[in-house]
Amino acid sequence: xxxxxxxxxxxxxxxxxxxxxxxxxxxxxxxxxxxxxxxxxxxxxxxxxxxxxxxxxxxxxxxxxxxxxxxxxxxxxxxxxxxxxxxxxxxxxxxxxxxxxxxxxxxxxxxxxxxxxxxxxxxxxxxxxxxxxxxxxxxxxxxxxxxxxxxxxxxxxxxxxxxxxxxxxxxxxxxxxxxxxxxxxxxxxxxxxxxxxxxxxxxxxxxxxxxxxxxxxxxxxxxxxxxxxxxxxxxxxxxxxxxxxxxxxxxxxxxxxxxxxxxxxxxxxxxxxxxxxxxxxxxxxxxxxxxxxxxxxxxxxxxxxxxxxxxxxxxxxxxxxxxxxxxxxxxxxxxxxxxxxxxxxxxxxxxxxxxxxxxxxxxxxxxxxx
Numbered sequence: 075x076x077x078x079x080x081x082x083x084x085x086x087x088x089x090x091x092x093x094x095x096x097x098x099x100x101x102x103x104x105x106x107x108x109x110x111x112x113x114x115x116x117x118x119x120x121x122x123x124x125x126x127x128x129x130x131x132x133x134x135x136x137x138x139x140x141x142x143x144x145x146x147x148x149x150x151x152x153x154x155x156x157x158x159x160x161x162x163x164x165x166x167x168x169x170x171x172x173x174x175x176x177x178x179x180x181x182x183x184x185x186x187x188x189x190x191x192x193x194x195x196x197x198x199x200x201x202x203x204x205x206x207x208x209x210x211x212x213x214x215x216x217x218x219x220x221x222x223x224x225x226x227x228x229x230x231x232x233x234x235x236x237x238x239x240x241x242x243x244x245x246x247x248x249x250x251x252x253x254x255x256x257x258x259x260x261x262x263x264x265x266x267x268x269x270x271x272x273x274x275x276x277x278x279x280x281x282x283x284x285x286x287x288x289x290x291x292x293x294x295x296x297x298x299x300x301x302x303x304x305x306x307x308x309x310x311x312x313x314x315x316x317x318x319x320x321x322x323x324x325x326x327x328x329x330x331x332x333x334x335x336x337x338x339x340x341x342x343x344x345x346x347x348x349x350x351x352x353x354x355x356x357x358x359x360x361x362x363x364x365x366x367x368x369x370x371x372x373x374x375x376x377x378x379x380x381x382x383x384x385x386x387x388x389x390x391x392x393x394x395x396x397x398x399x400x401x402x403x404x405x406x407x408x409x410x411x412x413x414x415x416x417x418x419x420x421x422x423x424x425x426x427x428x429x430x431x432x433x434x435x436x437x438x439x440x441x442x443x444x
Contacts, residue, residue, distance in 0.1 A: 267290070302315050
């Protein structure tokens with residue numbers, strides 16, 4: 075009996091030893107696997123238990139086009155003009171034309187184009203609610219194709235002016251105006267901003283005029299739209315529609331509103347706008363590319379010519395200089411230079427920073443009326 079009991083105990087001990095050996099083998103194999111994996115692939119980071127984040131979607135702040143139209147249209151006006159010329163026998167010849175405009179102040183101040191009202195003897199403004207008023211021309215500039223007229227009328231709706239410096243290609247663009255006459259008043263067309271800083275040569279009663287720094291859009295602009303607003307997705311005026319490319323469809327141009335804002339502000343404050351005069355022919359980067367001019371204008375404005383006895387000439391600015399800053403503000407385009415100058419006072423001195431053969435210099439210029 076004792077032999078049987080001893081044999082059973084040995085068998086039990088043997089099974090225990092065998093189980094321990096197997097367990098040790100498994101642990102060793104697992105450890106070897108972990109070590110080998112670490113050697114081959116490096117230490118693996120712990121799994122991120124944080125749930126994946128949904129990408130943030132930038133909210134589109136643009137208003138629906140019907141909302142923009144309802145907000146801006148009451149500030150859009152129709153403009154009818156009469157010009158009187160005389161024939162060889164001094165008999166009057168009456169010429170009528172139409173255009174558009176945008177009310178920018180409740181006092182009755184309206185921005186439009188020079189080619190709409192510049193040569194007119196009579197100007198009549200038609201309001202959204204059917205009222206009509208005779209208008210007075212306060213300012214006109216053929217080179218910019220901008221004009222400001224005024225009516226005396228109560229209960230006017232003024233548009234909000236935006237910042238044309240913030241416009242980028244691809245932005246929503248809405249044009250409102252009177253294409254083909256007052257019978258199609260306040261037609262709304264929409265598209266995008268197609269390009270910026272465009273130059274176009276215009277031939278009309280003013281002769282040949284090179285218009286610069288224009289906004290290009292594919293929103294339809296037709297005869298009669300001239301002087302009407304180009305509106306962004308926030309319902310703000312970013313341009314004044316001026317011309318359409320006659321050789322192609324869906325190519326129209328607008329004057330950046332930042333060119334017009336200091337003119338309007340000066341008229342509101344002083345009753346007039348004195349256009350500053352510098353006396354240079356300037357070429358910025360975009361103009362150089364378009365004109366295929368080989369000048370170093372990666373930044374700033376290259377001075378192609380200086381008019382004798384002009385403010386620039388008297389300040390010591392020379393042909394070949396590159397204007398970098400005007401009155402402490404960086405200028406990289408002719409549009410920006412105009413904006414800066416139009417906000418300055420006439421008959422005051424300002425600092426101009428230039429590059430001459432790569433060396434920075436400062437000049438003091440006495441700004442004069444053009």
